[in-house]
Amino acid sequence: MAQQTILLAYSGGLDTSVCVKWLQEKLDSQVATLTIDLGMVDLESIQQRALQIGAVEALSVNGKETFVENYVFPALKAGAMYEEQYPLATALGRPLIAKYLVEAARKVGATAIAHGCTGKGNDQVRMDISVGALAPDLKVIAPVREWGWNREEEIEYAKYHNIPIEEKQNRYSTDENLWGRSIEAGDLEDPWREPPEDAFAWTNPINMTPDEPTYFEISFEKGVPLTLNGETMGSVDLVQHLNHLAGVHGVGRIDHIENRLVGIKSREVYEAPAAIVLHKAHMALESMTLSKDQVRMKQRIAQEYSDVVYNGLWFTAHRRDMDAYIENTQTYVTGKVRIKLHKGTCYIVGRQAPKGLYTHELATYDRGDTFDHRASEGFISIYGLPVRTQAKNQEEILD
Numbered sequence: 001m002a003q004q005t006i007l008l009a010y011s012g013g014l015d016t017s018v019c020v021k022w023l024q025e026k027l028d029s030q031v032a033t034l035t036i037d038l039g040m041v042d043l044e045s046i047q048q049r050a051l052q053i054g055a056v057e058a059l060s061v062n063g064k065e066t067f068v069e070n071y072v073f074p075a076l077k078a079g080a081m082y083e084e085q086y087p088l089a090t091a092l093g094r095p096l097i098a099k100y101l102v103e104a105a106r107k108v109g110a111t112a113i114a115h116g117c118t119g120k121g122n123d124q125v126r127m128d129i130s131v132g133a134l135a136p137d138l139k140v141i142a143p144v145r146e147w148g149w150n151r152e153e154e155i156e157y158a159k160y161h162n163i164p165i166e167e168k169q170n171r172y173s174t175d176e177n178l179w180g181r182s183i184e185a186g187d188l189e190d191p192w193r194e195p196p197e198d199a200f201a202w203t204n205p206i207n208m209t210p211d212e213p214t215y216f217e218i219s220f221e222k223g224v225p226l227t228l229n230g231e232t233m234g235s236v237d238l239v240q241h242l243n244h245l246a247g248v249h250g251v252g253r254i255d256h257i258e259n260r261l262v263g264i265k266s267r268e269v270y271e272a273p274a275a276i277v278l279h280k281a282h283m284a285l286e287s288m289t290l291s292k293d294q295v296r297m298k299q300r301i302a303q304e305y306s307d308v309v310y311n312g313l314w315f316t317a318h319r320r321d322m323d324a325y326i327e328n329t330q331t332y333v334t335g336k337v338r339i340k341l342h343k344g345t346c347y348i349v350g351r352q353a354p355k356g357l358y359t360h361e362l363a364t365y366d367r368g369d370t371f372d373h374r375a376s377e378g379f380i381s382i383y384g385l386p387v388r389t390q391a392k393n394q395e396e397i398l399d
């Protein structure tokens with residue numbers, strides 16, 4: 001009987017390299033790999049590596065633009081920050097990775113999809129649920145979850161099978177894409193300890209940041225960032241550019257005790273310079289263009305939306321329903337925001353919107369004021385009526 005083919009999500013790291021051999025050996029299968037670029041991935045060398053270890057085919061896909069436009073920007077418009085801190089880089093990448101895996105599995109005629117997620121993280125949940133939604137007929141295999149080895153055992157297996165391992169072993173577990181870099185484990189597991197400087201790769205420590213601030217402008221159209229300093233940029237370029245610009249100023253470091261879906265509290269460190277800047281800028285423009293009620297409703301949706309993304313429920317009607325609501329709120333979120341970066345902080349220093357609700361004649365204390373001061377008297381009288389009634393009839397409340 002012909003061997004079955006398993007399609008493995010391959011990053012080129014130790015875990016997934018060992019997976020190639022393990023799947024061949026344990027499941028008597030041939031392994032095809034797919035490497036997905038959601039930012040900063042050297043596809044060619046990773047594909048070479050997969051073939052060298054014994055993959056029958058090493059596929060790759062550049063998913064950067066799709067990632068930014070169909071996953072990152074909707075989350076930006078939603079204001080999605082898990083537990084108000086984490087812009088969800090890893091979590092947003094997983095459903096797209098699952099989607100590409102399913103497409104590739106069809107192409108190579110695979111009967112199963114394999115990924116390198118461990119058994120105690122959120123990523124396994126996101127991957128299994130997303131593949132299950134897109135292709136219920138495909139089996140999902142998670143070798144790392146099954147074998148339960150520690151790092152030493154993995155390295156031993158790799159050496160025994162002549163799997164090339166990198167000389168310099170990373171002291172942390174990291175994952176990165178255009179929307180941010182996630183760093184966990186190692187010294188970070190002590191929540192009392194300040195993250196060591198070597199945990200960071202995208203952001204300068206404050207003592208290395210420029211003494212002079214940088215000012216720039218971002219324009220948005222219907223909630224989507226379009227230009228930087230007036231120059232129209234592709235979505236990927238814009239995000240990349242901001243990661244660099246804000247990273248230089250030390251903006252975007254996050255240190256979070258996070259509640260994982262699997263019940264664990266975990267210390268997670270992130271670098272997300274572009275995400276921090278864009279969320280702040282987007283929110284500033286919303287504060288000019290949305291009513292108080294719209295802002296408040298959106299904040300409630302933002303929390304639900306982040307939970308849904310974090311918990312691996314991207315491919316659901318619930319998420320799409322929220323997207324439809326959010327999209328409608330963005331109708332007038334057009335305009336520009338002026339930003340200042342300095343010593344680890346991102347300040348919004350200016351905002352303007354052609355259809356904004358900020359009305360100078362109403363806000364001003366100077367000449368030209370059109371607000372009807374006298375009308376306030378009647379307003380307060382009616383607004384305060386229940387307060388006066390209660391105070392009169394239930395005098396104890398005044399204690």
Ligand code: ARG
Pocket residue numbers: 088090091122123173174175182183184258268
């Ligand atoms: N805690 C983050 C999340 O659940 C980051 C996970 C990072 N994943 C990794 N393989 N290092 O989205």
